[in-house]
Structures are given as structure tokens and as C-alpha cells.
Amino acid sequence: LGTTMFSSVLRNPTLMLMFSQTDSVTQSPSQKIIQEGQDVTLDCSFTTSDSDPYLYWYRQEVNKAPQMILHARKDNAKKNRFVSGKFSTVLFLNNKTVPLTVEGASLQDGAAYYCALSSLVRI
Secondary structure (H helix, E strand, O other), X not given: OOEEEEEEOOXXXXXXXXXXXXXXXXXXXXXXXXXXXXXXXXXXXXXXXXXXXXXXXXXXXXXXXXXXXXXXXXXXXXXXXXXXXOEEEXXXXXXXEOOEEEOOOOHHHOOEEEEEXXXXXXX
């Protein structure tokens, strides 16, 4: 079995339509090394004054542009759970986290993963 390294990059990109000092994301740890075939969860916490934030997960392979793999928002019908292939996330508004789970990780899943936040100021 091979090992796969997941990078949860220390830079914390925050996508915002309107800048606010109170909006941010934090990812930890900076790396995870797992055995091929294991599930892996990457943690992301956020702060925002927006009651209805949009959170995004991006994946960036070496020498390639980042690609959005999932987005999450408040959605009672889906219980704030979102799935795309082997990737899934749940938006926990109470503790402001949005962990990304990769099911059955393979060598091809080794990449940098970014959590990002978009908040709107409603008038």
C-alpha cells in the first residue's frame, strides 16, 4: 500500500464579495499522511458575522490551477450536508466548522486542499 499526503495549506484564502475584518478561515493541521484506501478528514474553522455564509473547498494538484470540489451553505433540506463523488462536507454553523472528508483516498488524491469563505453583506 502506498501513502498519500494531503496538504491543508497554511495560507488561508478568504473569498469575499465585501471585505470584513471579522471574516476568516483556519485550516489545521498543515499536512496529513495516510495509508491508501483510508478516509481522511481535513478541518476548517471559520469566523464571520454573516448568518448565511458560503464555504468552499478547492483542490490544487501540483502545477495546476485550483479547482472547486464542493461548496456548502445553510440548507435545511440537505441538513447542511454536501457530497460530490468521494468528497463530502457538512456545514456546522453552531461551532463554525466545515470539515472535508475524502473517502477511500488514493495516491491521485494527494494535493493541496483549500477552504474558502464567501460572505455577503445584506442591505
